[in-house]
Amino acid sequence: MSTEFVRVDGRLPNQLRPIKMAVGVLDRADGSAYVEQGNTKVLVAVYGPRELHPKHQASPDSAIVRCRYHMAPFSTKERKTPVPSRREVELSKVIRDALSQAIFLENFPRTSIDIFIEVLEADGGTRCASINACSLALANAGIPLRDLVSSVAVGKYKGQIILDLNDEEDENAEADMPVAIMPNINKITLLQVNGVLTEDEFKQALDLAIKGCMEINRIQRETLRSVYSAIKGEEE
Amino acid sequence: MSERRIVLPGELIAEGDYQPGLNTFKQGEKIYASKIGVLSIVKQTVSVIALHGVYEPKVGDTVIGKIIDVGTFSWTVDIKSPYTAVLNASDYFKGRFNPARDSLIKALKPGDMIIAQIADFDRTKNPVLTVQGPGLGVITKGVVVELSPSKIPRLIGRKGSMINLLKKEGRCNITIGKNGLIHIVGEKPEDEELVAQAIGKIEKEAHTTGLTDRIMRFMKKGRGLNVD
Numbered sequence: 001m002s003t004e005f006v007r008v009d010g011r012l013p014n015q016l017r018p019i020k021m022a023v024g025v026l027d028r029a030d031g032s033a034y035v036e037q038g039n040t041k042v043l044v045a046v047y048g049p050r051e052l053h054p055k056h057q058a059s060p061d062s063a064i065v066r067c068r069y070h071m072a073p074f075s076t077k078e079r080k081t082p083v084p085s086r087r088e089v090e091l092s093k094v095i096r097d098a099l100s101q102a103i104f105l106e107n108f109p110r111t112s113i114d115i116f117i118e119v120l121e122a123d124g125g126t127r128c129a130s131i132n133a134c135s136l137a138l139a140n141a142g143i144p145l146r147d148l149v150s151s152v153a154v155g156k157y158k159g160q161i162i163l164d165l166n167d168e169e170d171e172n173a174e175a176d177m178p179v180a181i182m183p184n185i186n187k188i189t190l191l192q193v194n195g196v197l198t199e200d201e202f203k204q205a206l207d208l209a210i211k212g213c214m215e216i217n218r219i220q221r222e223t224l225r226s227v228y229s230a231i232k233g234e235e236e
Numbered sequence: 237m238s239e240r241r242i243v244l245p246g247e248l249i250a251e252g253d254y255q256p257g258l259n260t261f262k263q264g265e266k267i268y269a270s271k272i273g274v275l276s277i278v279k280q281t282v283s284v285i286a287l288h289g290v291y292e293p294k295v296g297d298t299v300i301g302k303i304i305d306v307g308t309f310s311w312t313v314d315i316k317s318p319y320t321a322v323l324n325a326s327d328y329f330k331g332r333f334n335p336a337r338d339s340l341i342k343a344l345k346p347g348d349m350i351i352a353q354i355a356d357f358d359r360t361k362n363p364v365l366t367v368q369g370p371g372l373g374v375i376t377k378g379v380v381v382e383l384s385p386s387k388i389p390r391l392i393g394r395k396g397s398m399i400n401l402l403k404k405e406g407r408c409n410i411t412i413g414k415n416g417l418i419h420i421v422g423e424k425p426e427d428e429e430l431v432a433q434a435i436g437k438i439e440k441e442a443h444t445t446g447l448t449d450r451i452m453r454f455m456k457k458g459r460g461l462n463v464d
Contacts, residue, residue, distance in 0.1 A: 031288070049290060049318040061359070104261070104270060107292075109359045111318040139245050142289025142386060144259065144270040147246030184246040185263065221244055224272060228242045228287070228443050 005160045008169060009038075013162045016152070016212055021132070021223040023140045031141025035133040038166055039123035044133040046141045049111035063108040067096035069130060071119040091127050098131055098151070098180045098190035104144040113143060124167040125153045131180050131190065136220055148220050149189055151180035152212035154205040156197060161205050163212045175201075179209035183217045240276070243269040243284055250282045257283025287443065291317040291385040291415040293354050293363040298372075300380060300413030301365065303348045306341050309333075313350065313365060316385070316415045321363040323352065328367055349375040351411055351419060371411065378421030381432045385416035387442045391435065398438070398448050405455035406431035430458045
């Protein structure tokens with residue numbers, strides 16, 4: 001019998017939850033994506049670049065990103081009021097910052113790029129799933145990007161460093177750390193830590209997170225590519 | 237290096253002795269794609285033909301726009317881009333504009349469609365249009381249909397193969413606005429309708445191969461001709 005640490009849902013410490021991704025799921029949006037990581041389900045719509053109202057918010061030399069992270073009232077066990085909470089406002093900001101790094105905002109002065117994130121079911125790692133879905137939706141909208149942003153959380157649970165925490169693990173974890181990276185150009189765009197990690201644990205956790213992000217990035221690329229499997233150039 | 241493959245944002249497409257073209261960016265010696273598109277290498281320039289995205293105005297482009305507002309000295313024109321365009325009265329009245337004599341609202345009303353060229357555009361101001369030139373001006377007949385701006389190269393086809401097919405088989409005159417609006421004028425409304433349907437087919441099947449042949453068959457069938 002294996003002595004390997006087994007998690008609440010039977011996963012290994014370095015194992016992601018089952019992932020499902022789709023792009024172009026909404027017709028009216030310029031770009032859209034749907035991502036499932038385990039029981040966490042997120043739907044994202046992207047509009048723009050488009051003319052910005054109110055005009056005084058515009059930046060004269062770049063586009064601005066407006067981001068709304070929202071949890072559906074039915075996304076949690078107890079009904080969540082649809083009024084944006086302090087946490088949702090903060091997550092909107094964190095996700096916006098993680099994504100703006102990747103977008104060529106300077107190409108579209110005086111405009112806005114609007115991102116709407118709707119969490120349909122929350123089971124841990126919603127900000128990471130949101131970032132993954134957003135970068136798919138941005139690519140789907142034809143917005144110029146430096147790279148796809150891929151994100152996953154790592155944490156310390158019962159003394160063990162584990163990848164992609166679900167809600168139960170998240171609540172009982174000694175530490176958790178969401179990480180977002182741009183894998184092809186080797187940049188970190190989000191790194192938060194909750195709880196306490198020693199220096200060694202932190203390094204181990206970051207390595208594990210980057211491995212997880214690489215795997216997610218591979219799935220993102222497969223998803224985007226699968227839409228065009230039939231493409232062969234006949235353009236001018 | 238294989239040409240004409242699909243590339244994704246952040247994908248390394250060339251290294252070393254190449255120039256970055258449209259929808260790419262350079263970091264150090266490496267060139268990456270910035271949009272989803274088809275890779276194209278012409279001489280030493282690597283570029284990506286985008287498959288999605290809004291219309292980005294460029295000086296000299298022919299566009300089709302809709303008047304959405306009438307001002308004292310200019311019209312505001314929707315050109316389906318992140319920036320609304322301006323058509324100056326002095327341009328429309330060929331520089332002999334006299335606010336006391338000429339009425340903007342009588343010349344062009346909100347809802348009127350115009351074919352125009354982008355005369356001026358930069359990062360600091362919205363695009364300025366001109367209607368002085370061959371083929372430009374207000375649209376008085378025919379129909380205007382929509383196509384995603386990124387699919388315009390597909391509508392034109394290699395060396396104009398697709399658009400020439402549509403003009404010939406559809407017996408229509410077609411003006412392409414780079415912003416994704418297409419003006420069709422034919423002798424009969426049925427001809428215009430058939431071309432509009434063919435363009436709808438291109439929108440749906442833009443990423444497939446052998447589209448020109450299928451459009452050819454579609455047009456012949458639509459006109460009740462024998463398809464072999």
